Amino acid sequence: MANKPANPPYFDGLFQRLASNDVSTAAAFSRHVHWGYWNVPSRATCSPEEYGTAAENLCRVVCDAAEIRDGMRIIDVGCGFGGTLASLNERFSGLQLVGVNIDARQLERAAELVVPQNGNSIELVEADAACIPLPDNCFDVVLAVECVFHFNRPGFFAETERLLDQGGTLTLSDFVPSERSLEYLDTIDLSADEGILWSYGEIDLSFSISRYQELAEAHRLVLRESIDITENTLPTYDFLYSSTAGWTDARHVELFTHATRLLEKGTRNNMIGYQILRFARNS
Numbered sequence: 001m002a003n004k005p006a007n008p009p010y011f012d013g014l015f016q017r018l019a020s021n022d023v024s025t026a027a028a029f030s031r032h033v034h035w036g037y038w039n040v041p042s043r044a045t046c047s048p049e050e051y052g053t054a055a056e057n058l059c060r061v062v063c064d065a066a067e068i069r070d071g072m073r074i075i076d077v078g079c080g081f082g083g084t085l086a087s088l089n090e091r092f093s094g095l096q097l098v099g100v101n102i103d104a105r106q107l108e109r110a111a112e113l114v115v116p117q118n119g120n121s122i123e124l125v126e127a128d129a130a131c132i133p134l135p136d137n138c139f140d141v142v143l144a145v146e147c148v149f150h151f152n153r154p155g156f157f158a159e160t161e162r163l164l165d166q167g168g169t170l171t172l173s174d175f176v177p178s179e180r181s182l183e184y185l186d187t188i189d190l191s192a193d194e195g196i197l198w199s200y201g202e203i204d205l206s207f208s209i210s211r212y213q214e215l216a217e218a219h220r221l222v223l224r225e226s227i228d229i230t231e232n233t234l235p236t237y238d239f240l241y242s243s244t245a246g247w248t249d250a251r252h253v254e255l256f257t258h259a260t261r262l263l264e265k266g267t268r269n270n271m272i273g274y275q276i277l278r279f280a281r282n283s
Contacts, residue, residue, distance in 0.1 A: 007103055008201035010256060013247070015105060024048040028055070028243065031113065032083035034146035034173075035236040035274065037061050037229060044235035051239045058173070058233070059084050060091075062145050065227060065276045066171035070094050072140045075163060077129050077156070078147030082110025085122060093118035098139075100125045100132055130155025137165045144172040149203045153215060161219040161281065170221060170279040175263070177208050181271040195259035198252070205272060212277060221279040230273040237264040 014033070017025040027048035036054025038044050044054075063084065068074065071094040076084045079099030088095060097120055101107050107124045116122050127133055129144075129151045142160045144151075160170045177185055191202040207215070213223050240260050244253045266272045 007105075008198055010199045010252075011103075011105075013249075013252065017246075018109075022246070024243070024246065028052050028239070029081075031081060031086060032056060032059060033080050034058060035233045036239070037232045038235050039232070041232055041235050044238070046235055046239040046242060048239075048243070051236075051243075054235070056083070056087060058229075059087050059145060061229065062143065062171060062173050062276055063088060063091075065225065065278055066141050066143060066169060068092060068095075068141060072096070073138060073165075074098070074141045074143065075100060075132075075134075075139045076143045076145070077132070078144055078150070079110060079124070080106055080145075080147070082107075082114045082124075084143060084145050085110065086114045089114055089117055089120050089122065093120065095120040097122045098125060098134070099123070100127050100129065102126065102128055128155075130159060132159050132163065134163060136162050139163050140165060140168050142168070142170040144170070146173050148172050148174050149205055149207075150201060153204070153207060154218075157215050157219040157221065160279075161221065164281040166281065166283050168281045169224075170281075171276065173274065173276050174207070175205050175267075175272045176212075176226075176275040176277075177205055177272045178270060179208050179210060181266075182206065182208055182211075184271075190262075193259065193262070195255040195257075196262065198255040199259035200263075205266075209275075209277075216279050220282045222282060223277060224280050225276075225278040227276040228273050229276060230267060233274045234267070237267075 028051040032055035036051050037058035038054050070092050073096040075098040077100045079101050082099055085097050085099045104126055114122055185206050190196050216223055247253050
């Protein structure tokens, strides 16, 4: 299954609120559209401004796990609004940065957001994560920040194997199920739920650590590190519920709240956890 060219309907509202210069939406989502990371979750206030900072923190935690250094060649697959590219562009120098997304609207926003500095170069490519029109062995790092659950994972891992140079790495963040929950998750189609489909689109949360290891082995990759940051992401849920306060369509609020509560329930019941995984390419 290839990536779907359309975003879930939730994104239409997000683009509308950003276009109308909604202050709360801009504070929370102008740069990143993913979960947040709090060093001290118990102190979270979940204001839009704090959420924007927490989302940037999560991006930095993922990039730090990838051990990015000046001068690297980096591709961010599923780059969204370009927030990760912008962060790397500000923090490092001499980078060759490429962002890939299947949605032209997100790439247009990324082009407005990210202006090269510090001797970095930036290229944006509209493509499916399983079919990226770039040469073999041209990257040191592949990133996928909270998006791989939308992908055809075998196709994405095949592209990662092709694109990475020897010694290169793949670092991603994902909602990873526990091994004991797989039997249940394999029997349901989360994307058949109206709220999930409206809010988060077609998703696959069936890849546990063992399944990731098997997939990696099939594509000359080995799992080097897994970092569970679930506890640091939990305030995300309270913020997402509060973020609907200004929505005018009650049905949309209902769908989004329902979908988000399903994810929160699975997380708090230890069925799924938010993890950062780093893989290395074998020679």
